[in-house]
Amino acid sequence: MNETVRARAEIDLAAVRANVRALRERAPGAAFMAVVKADAYGHGAVACARAAVEAGAAWLGTATPQEALALRAPEAGLPDDVRIMCWLWTPGGPWREAIEAGIDVSLSGLWALDEVIRAARSAGVPARVQLKADTGLGRGGCQPGDWAELVAGALRAEAAGLLRITGLWSHFACADEPGHPSITAQLNRFREMVAYAERQGVDPEVRHIANSPATLTLPESHFDLVRPGIAMYGVSPSPEIGLPADFGLRPVMTLAASLALVKRVPEGHGVSYGHHYVTSGATTLGLVPLGYADGIPRHASSTGPVLVEGKWRTVAGRVAMDQFVVDLGGDDPGPGAEAVLFGPGDRGEPTAEDWAKAAGTIAYEIVTRIGNRVPRVYVDDAHEGSGT
The missing domain is CATH 2.40.37.10 (Lyase, Ornithine Decarboxylase; Chain A, domain 1)
Structure with missing residues (x-):
């Protein structure tokens, strides 16, 4: 410790890269989204995003639009071809700025679809959107009963050249509790909702539901992309599924x-x-x-x-x-x-x-x-x- 420093959080970027590689080995057939929301879980979003990309992450995941836009800024120094997704939107959000920056935006309801359509018209650029299904978490996402209407509206906007449906996704409620009955139920519901959207004509680039615990323990959930968060920083998502060392992870x-x-x-x-x-x-x-x-x-x-x-x-x-x-x-x-x-x-x-x-x-x-x-x-x- 330098005696002039009251305190410090030392962030080991080599450990970030090693963790990303270890997690990618768990899902070799899926693309990797490094979740760097909340300033990379307190570790520093830009530095950790760079390290993750160096280790093979093709996507970055954020919660707020401001987090996503900061990563797309030139000073972040990230490659232009890295995809960035943002999923926590509220009415009046910076849709146009996100669209112009090529950020994938998540839609859970018709109000969001309406706002992104208006923003895309204003920007003169089609939006990249991912439709989120509520398969049982009861948080964000579109309820199964409203899914048909959201899919139909998004397809109409896609046909009009206002957006491109790039993804279909959801989030587990209990993937960190091995054997919990909701895991199978959510997987089945996700497959059903994806299949419906694809029958209607949706052709997504990625389908994804696997968070950290699912990436580590549920290979059947990996689909086209996995999106580890806490595990990327060398912290186990739950002691019930194992300690970091059990998965070849190192705390950062x-x-x-x-x-x-x-x-x-x-x-x-x-x-x-x-x-x-x-x-x-x-x-x-x-x-x-x-x-x-x-x-x-x-x-x-x-x-x-x-x-x-x-x-x-x-x-x-x-x-x-x-x-x-x-x-x-x-x-x-x-x-x-x-x-x-x-x-x-x-x-x-x-x-x-x-x-x-x-x-x-x-x-x-x-x-x-x-x-x-x-x-x-x-x-x-x-x-x-x-x-x-």
Whole structure:
């Protein structure tokens, strides 16, 4: 750690590339969409998108139009032939800008179809659209009962030269729960809805439903394209299906900070707000300059693990906005010593999954919530067995 850095999230781009290659091996017959929404799950969208493309990703997936447009901007430095898809639209969104940028936009209902048609007329360029089917998740997507109307409207617009239907897609609800009955039900419904659209004349470039867990465990769901998200960053989508190492994946982010203070305190000393932690004897306390404003979950108060000088320590008391305390048990590493919150685990440090357990959440949230006060530092280290 550079002593001038309060904290940093180190992002291993070699691990990104190795993970993409490992995931592609799981779906050799399908194109690969690297999902880089939410700033690449907190890892940095542009840098991770570049690394994924270098490893063979032909598509990039985003949630918001702004994320997609940022990737298409010249300064992102991505090849022009990389396809970018955006799926979370609200009325009045920047449809025209997305169409002019060649971004694939997702449609789940007639209101969106109407808006994209108007935007395509205004732009004088046909839109690239993907029709999303709600096969059982109950979130975005068109209900089966409304599918015929959406397909018919899209085909009329395609015949008029206003759009091209490039994809048919859906999303699993429980692919991270092996054997869940909804998995087979959704696959069957997806096949039915795709078959209907194709009978009506839709000729999509890609059909896709496989997220990270489906890419890893459900080869029958791979179709023409898979779209891993969290797995690309070396985090398992669910401990139930396996740990990252079980799939040849390596965690990409290491979060660390420099201790801001180390001090000796007596027995019975209260620590942090509410004194939910009181020292059981004379000890040393280390101040970690990260808090919930940086994305450290307050729910990990008194439970979050931290590695300091080779030893696991635990958050002592409440996580505050900008800082939290660990009980060092009498050790005195001194201010500036490195405190590793999570990483790949190579040095015995906790992982994002350990923090998820401590906070009662999922590892997705742990990495994604790390805020922009924490600088991302990009490294490109080769690792034995990583394929780099």
